[in-house]
Amino acid sequence: MLNFDRKGIIENDEYLDVERIPDSTDEILHRGNVFDFLIDHCGPILDRKKADNVIIYGPSGTGKTAVVHTFLNDLKSKVTENDIEITILCKMVSNKDTKASILKYLIKEFEYENNQSHTKISNSTSEYEYHFQKLCLNHDGYIILVLDELDNLSDPEVINFLTRLSLKNISFIGISNDIDFLNIGGGNSKSSATNIFYKNVEVYDAVQLEGILRDRAQKALSPENYDKIGSYTFALISARVKSEKFGDARVGINNLKKIIKKIEKENKSPNTMEEIDDIIYETDNEIFFSKIRNLDNELKIILISILNMKKENRILEYTYPHYCSIVNSYVMGKKMEKNTFRNKVKELEGRGILTIERQYLGRGGTKDHYTFLGDETAVINKYSLTDNLFCRFCIHTPDDTDNRKKDLGSNEDNTENNVLLDDMELLSNPEHFSN
Secondary structure: OOOOOOOOOEOOHHHHOOOOOOOOHHHOOOOHHHHHHHHHHHHHHHHOOOOOEEEEEOOOOOOHHHHHHHHHHHHHHHHHHOOOOEEEEEEEOOOOOOHHHHHHHHHHHHHHHOOOOOOOOOOOHHHHHHHHHHHHHOOOOEEEEEEEOHHHOOOOHHHHHHHHOOOOOEEEEEEEOOOHHHHOOOHHHOOOOOOEEEEEOOOOOHHHHHHHHHHHHHHHEOHHHHOOOOHHHHHHHHHHHHHHOOOOHHHHHHHHHHHHHHHHHHOOOOOOHHHHHHHHHHHHHHHHHHHHHOOOHHHHHHHHHHHOOOHHHOEHHHHHHHHHHHHHHOOOOOOOOHHHHHHHHHHHHHOOOEEEEEEEEEOOEEEEEEEEOOOHHHHHHHHOOOOHHHHHHOOOOHHHHHHHHHHHOOOOOOHHHHHHHHHHHHHOOHHHHOO
16 A cells, blocks of 8 residues: 655745745844834835835845735734735836836725726827826825836836835835846936935855755754754855855755755755765756756847847847847847847846946946856757857747748758758757756
8 A cells, every 4th residue: 555644854945935925024034124124115105194205125035025025914914903004016127117007006006005996098108197197186194105026117207206216104115136227228217316325235155045045954854954064064054055055044944955855856965065066056056057957038038138248248239239139130020129128138137147246436337247057058058049040040939940841831842941940949948958
């Protein structure tokens, strides 16, 4: 008889999920100064006063989103106890969002949260502005607007609009990896909001990371299974994440989960630092391979244009012309504008594939340098990212191979096209992208 009662060593898998938002502020470690900042600037609502506009910014994996959302949950509970009405509207910003699309979303969410019937609005920015202000003006309670991933904005004008509303019941919280986006393009697109308070969330140090990993493991495992991990495992993960992954706690949690799964599968703990290091390395590559696989074709071309350059030349001024050259050489359709390319690279940063280091040159000039975060050799070898044939066909998907055969006219007499079709089939099969 099969043993269906057999259980793994993980009792609460949710604590090993990097996307998990904690139930309370008490669960979040080493962010007391950020909570204090939010209390100072948003707490006045408890005294029936307007909260300040704030932007929380810092690198990926520093807990910004978790801090803001758990704080707002606590704040909402507290104001409700004091019979104060509050509406909190949250949106994750994408690089396709505009001022109009964001206002449209906020209007819809406001109506839903307050059980109001949906208002049909003509699709124009001015109409969305008018109706949004009207909703806020007629609302008796306080309103907090939260926009996450702010640096995906191509134009920060929506921030100017939301923070300049002359209403006593509305305030704004932004979450971003950096605040350089506020100066995008200069001129009219530069954010001119001056009534915003900023808080930089610093990266975790190795000791803080170790504390976070231990806390997650204790909540996910029973005491006896927790002891199987070993103190050196926590220390090694934390040191590596701090030195190689910019202190990104999400990477540390993923590495911890991989080691726990390994212990669960083999029923033994890693005995040496080399064993732990191998598991971490394998995890890092798996995460990156997954990220590369999930990129759309447009982002793959951009990544190719960056990886084809020498590391010292991976700046916007060199990579964009190379991208244009690839698109022109392989007839990949219309190439994107330089500013769109720049925003797409920021999307790669948001996905944890590279970092953008901005150097200020004086007189408003800047230079963006792109640093790839993964094992470059392993990724290139696995996906042939610098292969010209891959460049030529990466905009196609395996599903449309048959259609392309028809377009090229596959037949026995058309030898040249048939060779080309063989290449297409090779490149549309991910199994052929590894060594």
